[in-house]
Amino acid sequence: MSRACTGTPVRPTSDADADAFEAARELLLRELYYEPLVAVEPTHPLRAYKLLYGETPALATQRRVRALYERWPRPPKRGGIYAYRDARDGDVLLFKLGSSKHVERRLDQWRALLGAGREHFTSFYVDDCADCALAEAIVHELLACERQRRELVATGALLTEYFRVTSIEALRLLMASVVRHVNYRAWRRDARAAYTQHRPPLRRTMSDPQLKY
Numbered sequence: 001m002s003r004a005c006t007g008t009p010v011r012p013t014s015d016a017d018a019d020a021f022e023a024a025r026e027l028l029l030r031e032l033y034y035e036p037l038v039a040v041e042p043t044h045p046l047r048a049y050k051l052l053y054g055e056t057p058a059l060a061t062q063r064r065v066r067a068l069y070e071r072w073p074r075p076p077k078r079g080g081i082y083a084y085r086d087a088r089d090g091d092v093l094l095f096k097l098g099s100s101k102h103v104e105r106r107l108d109q110w111r112a113l114l115g116a117g118r119e120h121f122t123s124f125y126v127d128d129c130a131d132c133a134l135a136e137a138i139v140h141e142l143l144a145c146e147r148q149r150r151e152l153v154a155t156g157a158l159l160t161e162y163f164r165v166t167s168i169e170a171l172r173l174l175m176a177s178v179v180r181h182v183n184y185r186a187w188r189r190d191a192r193a194a195y196t197q198h199r200p201p202l203r204r205t206m207s208d209p210q211l212k213y
Contacts, residue, residue, distance in 0.1 A: 017054060021170070024051035028173050032180060042184050048177035049142050052170040057142060064141050069185065072134050076186065079132035081139065081175055082107055082125035085165075086116050093165040094148060097175075099136035103127055113152070124172060129179045130186035138178050 028051065031042055043051070046065055050056050057065070080103035083095045100106035103125040111121045129135050140147070146164040151157070165171050 020054060021052065021167075025169065025173060027051065028177055032173075032176050042180045043177055045138050045142060045174075045178045045181055048174055048181075052167075052174055061141060061144065065138055068134065068137050068141065072131070072137075074133055076131040077101065077133045078128075078130060079103065080125050080127035080129055081132050081136050081179065082123060083165075083171060083175065084110055084121060084123035086114055087120040087122060093168065094150065094162050095165045095171065096150075096159070096162050097136065097139055097143070098161055099129075099132035101132070113155070126175045126179045128183075130183045132179075135175075135178050135182045138182070139175055142174065142178075 028043060028048060035042075046057055046062055077099075079099060079101035081097070081099045082103045083097050084107055085093065085095045096110070098106070107123045107125070111123075114121070126135075140161070140163075143163045147160060148162045148164055149158055149160050150162045152159060
């Protein structure tokens with residue numbers, strides 16, 4: 001693991017946990033599929049994590065996620081984020097989380113590299129993201145306590161973008177919620193830039209001599 005963690009997401013074990021997860025699932029699905037993107041700000045990734053996993057992210061994680069939004073150093077890269085699992089890893093749900101401009105092509109490349117048949121290779125993705133690299137970084141940060149290392153037999157490379165997953169449905173919803181929020185922030189930034197660029201000039205009037213251009 002990349003750092004010491006005080007807790008990890010767990011699969012709902014009680015009726016109360018299951019009810020809470022189902023309520024979170026319905027809320028996020030309704031937002032993802034039925035609410036226009038520009039109507040209201042979507043659920044923040046930090047809140048989506050709390051709804052899905054039943055625990056508040058650590059303060060350090062909250063700071064890092066907010067810092068990613070505020071100081072992301074790379075230009076936006078449109079694409080998608082993906083997750084895959086090789087069933088030959090055994091009973092542990094270990095998923096590789098990544099991003100690409102062409103997610104389906106990238107997943108085919110991973111499957112070929114692993115030499116995994118389609119019956120062993122489980123994958124899903126969320127496409128059409130305004131900045132897939134940023135979305136990937138946010139998901140990685142939220143699930144940092146679950147990070148695992150794995151050596152690829154085919155190449156000998158040691159990869160650290162593998163994560164222990166206790167609920168595939170929670171992972172799907174978290175990824176979709178992060179992408180939606182990243183898209184909303186991109187829309188808001190672009191709309192503000194367009195308004196600033198094209199807003200009509202102000203004119204001085206006798207009734208308001210302090211008005212400035």
